[in-house]
Every structure is written in C-alpha cells, then in structure tokens.
Amino acid sequence: MPSQLTVFGWHNVESTWCFPVTGSGVSGLERQLRQLRRYANVVPLEQALDALREGRPLPPRAVALCWDDGYHDNLRLAVPVLEKLGLPGTFFLVPGLLSRESRAWWEVAGWAFARSSRDRVEWRGMRLFTRGQAGRLCYGKASDVLRVMSADAREEALADLLDRLAPEGHPGDEDLFLDWNDAHELIRRGFSVGSHTMRHVTLAQESPEAQLADLRLSRERLEGELDVPIRTVAYPFGQSDAVSEATREATLAAGYAHGLTTEFGWNTGTTPAAHGRRVMLDPHIGFVATLAGRVAGRLRTDRDR
Numbered sequence: 001m002p003s004q005l006t007v008f009g010w011h012n013v014e015s016t017w018c019f020p021v022t023g024s025g026v027s028g029l030e031r032q033l034r035q036l037r038r039y040a041n042v043v044p045l046e047q048a049l050d051a052l053r054e055g056r057p058l059p060p061r062a063v064a065l066c067w068d069d070g071y072h073d074n075l076r077l078a079v080p081v082l083e084k085l086g087l088p089g090t091f092f093l094v095p096g097l098l099s100r101e102s103r104a105w106w107e108v109a110g111w112a113f114a115r116s117s118r119d120r121v122e123w124r125g126m127r128l129f130t131r132g133q134a135g136r137l138c139y140g141k142a143s144d145v146l147r148v149m150s151a152d153a154r155e156e157a158l159a160d161l162l163d164r165l166a167p168e169g170h171p172g173d174e175d176l177f178l179d180w181n182d183a184h185e186l187i188r189r190g191f192s193v194g195s196h197t198m199r200h201v202t203l204a205q206e207s208p209e210a211q212l213a214d215l216r217l218s219r220e221r222l223e224g225e226l227d228v229p230i231r232t233v234a235y236p237f238g239q240s241d242a243v244s245e246a247t248r249e250a251t252l253a254a255g256y257a258h259g260l261t262t263e264f265g266w267n268t269g270t271t272p273a274a275h276g277r278r279v280m281l282d283p284h285i286g287f288v289a290t291l292a293g294r295v296a297g298r299l300r301t302d303r304d305r
C-alpha cells in the first residue's frame with residue numbers, strides 16, 4: 001500500500017474573540033495528542049512531505065502536526081505538551097502579525113461584535129445582530145464576506161463595519177499573537193516554522209503578481225529573521241476560494257517545496273506539491289466528532305482560516 005500522510009492542524013488553544021473554546025483547550029489538546037501518539041506515528045511534517053514526493057516510504061499511520069496563525073498560546077500551552085510527549089510540530093507564522101504591522105481582522109471583528117454598543121446594524125445590505133447566538137451567527141456571516149475580499153477591499157469594509165458596530169474598549173489583539181522573540185524561541189526549542197503569508201491574505205483574491213510577491217516576501221522575511229529555511233506555506237483560509245491555480249504556481253515560483261490547503265483529506269505521493277490536504281481540528285472537539293462531522297459535511301469550516 002502506498003504511503004499516506006495525514007496532517008492535523010490547529011489554531012488557538014484557548015478561547016479568543018473569534019473562536020471560543022468550551023472547557024479547557026489545553027487539556028483537550030493534550031488528550032488529542034496522546035491519542036495520536038498511541039495510535040499513529042507522528043513524524044516531522046516537512047521531512048514526511050519530502051519523503052512522499054520522492055517516493056520514500058513513511059511508517060504506517062503517519063501523521064504530522066501543525067498550527068496556523070501564530071497564536072501566543074501555541075508557545076505557552078501547545079509547545080510544553082508537545083515537549084512532554086516528545087512530538088514534533090510545525091508553526092505557520094505571519095510576519096506582519098509577528099512584527100505588529102498587520103492585525104488579525106477576524107479577531108478584531110469578533111471583538112467588535114462581542115463589545116458592540118448597538119443591538120443590530122446594517123452593513124452591505126445585511127442586517128446584523130450583535131447579541132447572543134444571533135450575534136455569533138451574524139459575525140459568521142460578516143466574516144464570510146470579509147474572507148473572500150482582497151486585502152485592500154477588506155480593510156475598507158472592516159473599517160465601515162467597526163464604525164457601525166461602535167464597539168467599546170480595545171480588542172487587545174496584539175497580546176493574542178507571538179512576536180519575533182517568541183518565533184525565535186520556537187526554533188530554539190526544536191520546532192519547525194513555515195509561512196502563512198505576510199498579512200494573512202486570502203491569496204486567490206489577490207492578483208497573481210501580488211500572490212507571488214507576498215509568498216516570496218514572507219519566505220524571505222522569515223528566513224532573514226529566523227535563519228532557517230522556509231520551504232512550506234499553509235494558505236490562509238485554505239479552501240477553494242482562497243487557493244487557485246495562480247496560487248499553486250506562485251507557491252512553487254516563490255521557492256516553496258510544499259503548499260498546504262485546509263481541504264479535508266490526507267496526502268499520498270500523487271498529491272500535488274502545492275495543494276496538500278489537512279484535517280483541521282479544535283482542541284475541545286474530539287477526533288471522532290470532528291471526522292464524522294467533516295465527512296457528513298455538517299461541521300462548519302470556521303476553523304479553516
């Protein structure tokens with residue numbers, strides 16, 4: 001049987017404005033990682049992708065672990081668990097967030113809904129409620145719209161949304177993310193790093209030239225600052241509207257060996273190098289529930305950002 005690699009991906013460990021975690025995220029994560037260590041063979045992501053590509057065998061039930069976005073609790077909470085269990089992990093980082101030059105719009109928008117001074121607002125022809133369950137649903141509707149915009153268009157639409165929601169206070173979003181010192185610490189502690197683009201852009205919504213420029217710059221910036229080769233990119237919001245043929249071409253042209261989507265599935269030797277598949281998980285939702293939900297197409301793909 002040809003080798004297969006399942007890549008499991010996470011984001012934040014504990015609750016954020018955008019993505020609440022019920023219960024203890026870190027105990028959920030530890031439970032998941034212990035199960036993987038027991039039932040699968042956890043291998044380093046990049047070496048395993050290289051092996052698949054070159055036709056070298058992988059151990060049976062090979063899995064690799066990664067985290068997107070560079071949430072600070074990845075270092076604070078996930079890394080100690082990985083170290084305790086002796087497991088390798090890869091962190092896909094956004095230089096703009098590490099240097100505080102960009103903001104995580106999904107968190108800012110999540111905060112603006114949670115702290116809105118209005119009960120409901122009109123925005124781009126939609127009526128958006130802000131309180132309770134309806135507020136969460138409307139936040140989801142707004143982020144679906146923002147997600148499929150180019151970075152420039154999104155900036156304008158988000159500013160308009162924030163004006164209307166008129167939230168009180170400050171989101172504290174900077175504290176949610178790693179900085180460059182933290183990224184160095186990941187490397188020092190033996191973990192791997194990849195690119196998640198310069199500003200967490202929805203690549204396919206940008207021109208082919210802009211995609212290439214971003215992919216190249218994010219690789220060079222991470223390599224320059226961290227002094228490690230950057231050979232893998234995880235595409236932000238990596239579903240079909242975020243990854244196009246131009247994205248895959250730009251990935252290889254920008255010098256990456258591997259590109260990973262959030263398309264559900266596993267990888268074999270024939271999986272395209274710039275279109276790897278992953279299984280995105282929440283720390284507080286068990287494997288069985290996640291996999292069953294994904295297969296049935298019932299679980300929303302909020303976590304695919």
Ligand SMILES: [Zn+2]
Binds near residue numbers: 068196236305
């Ligand atoms: Zn992301």
